[in-house]
Amino acid sequence: MILNLCGHDFHYECENLCRVFYPNDPVRLAYDADSKDALTSRMTETDGGFLLSAAWDGAYEEVFVPADVPQLHDEQELAASLAIYRLLAKRTGYTPPWGMLTGVRPSKLMISLMREYGEDGAIRYFTDRLLVQPDKASLAAAVAMQEDRILRTSKPDSFSLYLSVPFCPSRCSYCSFVSHSVNSPSAKKLVDPYVALLLREIAQCGAIAHELGLRLETVYIGGGTPTTLSAEQLSAVCGSLARHFPLQTAREFTVEAGRPDTITAEKLRALKDAGVTRISINPQTLNDDVLEHIGRRHTAADAIETYRLAREMGFDNINMDLIAGLETDTPHSFRRTLDGIFELSPENITVHTLALKRSSRMVAVDNARAQDGAAVAEMLADTQRLCTDGGYVPYYMYRQSRSVGNFENVGWCRPGTEGLYNVFMMEEVHTVLACGAGAVTKLREPHGKWIERIFNFKYPYEYISRFDELTSRKARIKTFYTEYGI
Ligand code: SF4
Incomplete structure (x- = not known):
């Protein structure tokens, strides 16, 4: 569809709102175009205020904003959205659950x-x-x-640490992350040099954090699937963390074990010995047909067995990720997944809504289209009811662009077992030092809101070949804190 903006440039909100109603159609922006096919959003000055209108195919909506209203610019943007919302809601007959709210948080x-x-x-x-x-x-x-x-427990000198391990045993059809399948020999041979350099980056960041006197709050090893690494490699990474960071101050140490097909007793032992306090085992669904459809190489039984193994080995804070809206899943089979997960009784259950990312195999190759939002609505309503009845509370939430039905992702937990890193990172309340390919260090001004980012190279081969360039960027951490104080 063509979105034609006249007299204003509230393109971000207007464009996103169009996507809520037409998730499968690309939105092309035009300005002051003379096009009959376009949805035209127009702002005109009129007596005592502004008229924000939306017109398309003979349909018309308008909203008036008085000129003397406080925060005029925000009100004009809201009015432009409201006119589009009314027009598209009438045209499609769809009432989005999040209304006009398009932001991710x-x-x-x-x-x-x-x-x-x-x-x-x-x-x-x-x-x-x-x-x-x-x-x-x-x-x-x-x-x-x-x-x-x-968030109130974070202090000006707090920081969290993130490590990226961008390797997986195979690629899931919905994945848009930079993560290499170690099935490919060329990716597999990157793993050893990658880990060696990751240890060097950990040492560099540890020295900087120590010199600045920063206080470590949480550690998160994600990816990819960190447990694609061997038990020895995991021990080496955790050992390096322990040498270079004061892990005793950390309130949480999470490792995304992720794929059940990578988890072994040996690796769990290595993580436990290293002081890991929270792991994630992410089946996404307990429906074997769906697992096969999304390119997973494990069954629901494997996920359950892995979970039990982790329990036997003493892990007392386990998260399980699910996705609502996967192709071929239905509200009925999703309900069976939920029942299976509740039987296991993990401390955290994170339920994502499928997002159809352009770079995923699902969209780029298989040309998947968004499912009916009503099915996902039912899955999420079941989740909310069952989690609440089961004593879980929702503790963090975000939304992704292109998620089916414009729904949300929610982390549920038993009280007192929240994944703290998720909240700190999502709300950008303190600095996150990040190591590894694709990792982004976010420096947060200790007594203000300014945020500055340092990007690592995205792909493992670049991370390896341009490592020195990358470590030189980390010098900015020190000058940032010199400029902004602690
Ligand atoms: S396990 Fe996660 S990171 Fe790996 S391919 Fe699947 S979705 Fe992507």
């Missing part, structure tokens, strides 16, 4: 609204002004309260 907005208007006022803002459905507004408020409590 609803809980962040909810936290700031709660501070300004209180809980009820913030929920009302969501439902009345942004047209968010009441159950989603309440969910955002519940998450916001948990997040706010966790």
Whole structure:
């Protein structure tokens, strides 16, 4: 579809809103075009204010904004969105669960609204002004309260540490991450040199953090699938962490074990001995047909067996990731997955909505189209009801672009077992030092909101061949804290 903007440039919100209604159609932007086929969003100055209109195919909606309203620019943007929303909702007959809210962090907005208007006022803002459905507004408020409590524990000198291991045993059809399947010999031979350099980067970051006197809050090893590494390599990485960082101050040490087909007793022992406090075992579904369809090389039984093994070895904080909306999954089979997961009773359950990313095999090769949002709505409603009944609370939330039905991803936990890194990282409350290919260090101003990023090379081969270039960028960490203080 063509989105034609006239008299304003609120393209971000308007474009995203069009995608909510037409997830499978590319949106092409035009400015002041004379096109009959386009959806035209127009702002015109009129007596005492501004008229924001949307017109398409003979349909027309308009919203008036008085010129003297506080925060005029924001109100104009909201009005442009509202006109488009009304027009597209009538045209498609679809009522998006998150209304006009297109941002990726609803809980962040909810936290700031709660501070300004209180809980009820913030929920009302969501439902009345942004047209968010009441159950989603309440969910955002519940998450916001948990997040706010966790965020308040972060101090100006706090930081978290992230390590990236961008290797997997095979590639999932929905994956858009830079992660190499070690099935390919050329990727497999990168693993040893990669780990050797990762140890050097850990040492460099550890020395900088020590010199600056930063306080380590959480450690997260993600990827990819870190347990694609051997038990010896995992021990080497964790050993290096222990030598270069004060792990005793860390309140959480998570390793994304991820794929059940990479987890062995030996690797779990290595992680346990290294002081890992939380692991993730991510089946995504307990439906074998769906697992096969998405390119997984393990069964639901493998995931359950791995989970039990981790329990036997003493892991008492386990997260399990699920995805709602995978191709060939149905609300009925998703419900069976949920029942199976509740039987295992992990401390954390994270339920994502499938996002159809352009670089995934699912979209780029198989040309997959978004499923009906109604099926995902049912899956998520079941999740919310069963998690709540089962004593889980929602503690973090984010949304991704191109997610089916424009739904959310939510982390549920038994009280007191929240994945802290997830919250700190998502809300960007303190610095995250990041090592490895594709990792992004985010420096957060200790007494303000400024954030600066240092990017590592995206692909393992670049990380290896240009490592020295990359380590020189890390010098910015010291000058950043010199400029902004601690
Ligand atoms: S396990 Fe995760 S990172 Fe690896 S291919 Fe699958 S989705 Fe991508």
